[in-house]
Every structure is written in C-alpha cells, then in structure tokens.
Amino acid sequence: MIRALPAPPILLGASIGGIASAIAVGEATSCVARALILVDVVPDMAAEGLDRIRSFMSAGHAGFASVEEASAAVLRYLPGRRPSSSHRGLKRNLRLGADGRWYWHWDPAFHAGSKNRADQGMFARMAAAVRKIRIPVLIISGSRSEVVSDNGVAQLRQLIPQAQWVQVSGATHMVAGDQNNAFNSAVSGFVRDLTATGNTTTHE
16 A cells, blocks of 8 residues: 555554554565654553453444444443543444444454464564664553553653654543544644654665
C-alpha cells in the first residue's frame, strides 16, 4: 500500500497497528514513512493489562442485541468513562450482522492469535526494529493505560532518542475514544511541526 502512494506517508498506529507500523519502518531497507506516531504501545507491555483487554474483546464475539448493550459492555470494562449521550461514535466500531446482532469490527480469528503472537516474539521483534528508526516519532499514551507505563515509554525513548512523548490525561489504552480532542490536538500539533520544519530525516 505504501509503495502505491506518491510519497512516504506519516504512519499512525494504535496498539497492534503501532507494532505493525514500527516493525514495517524499522525493518525496511528504504524510506517507507515520513514520520511515525505510536499510540499506547511499547515493546514492554503489561501482561496483566493485555490479558484484560483480550478478555473484553473475547466477550463480544457473540455480538450484542443492541448498540445500548454494547455500550453497557464498554462501561463495565471502563467504569470511569462517562456514558455518551449519543452512540454515533460507538456505531462506527460496530457492524450489524445478518442475524440482527451488533458485532465489533475486529476479526475474531485475528484476535484469537493475539497471545500466540506475543509469546512468539512479537514485542522483541518490535524492540529490535525501533532501534533502526531515524524518522521523527511521536509516542502518545494514556495516563490511565492498562498496558503502557511511564517506565515502558522511557525504555522506548531510549531505543528511539528522537521520539517525542505526549501523555493524555484521563485516557486508558483507548486514547482516542477516551479523550478524542486531546488526542487530535497531539497528532495535529506533531504534523504541523513536521510541515513547518520541513523535516525530511529518513530511515537508515
């Protein structure tokens, strides 16, 4: 997909998307991205938090009778989140099945292999890849993240010395869902600075 673009893009990946993006940039033999934004993901993720997230995702495999039921499941998982007066945002993460039930957009088969990928060295591969990244990097984490600690971010920044870090107050692993305005502000500010400085640092 990147090769089909007229110029290297800015890659933004949250969680597994961040791992995939970091590995793609770090293992590439040529410049594949202008910059990289990693959202609540580091090589040293808290195992207990990952298991809790996997359990939440697995619980939705059978779907929900209504969008309201899906919303209630989210609030049980994140009791500190204020219920929304509208379910428009939630609906974007759901699909209506032929059986009339609402299902999360993620692929259950892909999710089923999550722990196996971790056990087979996915995070070690990410750590090795990020050492080779020379493009601008922004790390965004949630202050209440279940999986990313300040120490985990500090370790990642040692591997990527040029990386900037923004911690979004009040956000869990679902940074954008919890604090969308703060998330957008961090991303747009980073992109704006790249444009202003004309930063063209490339992968080595």
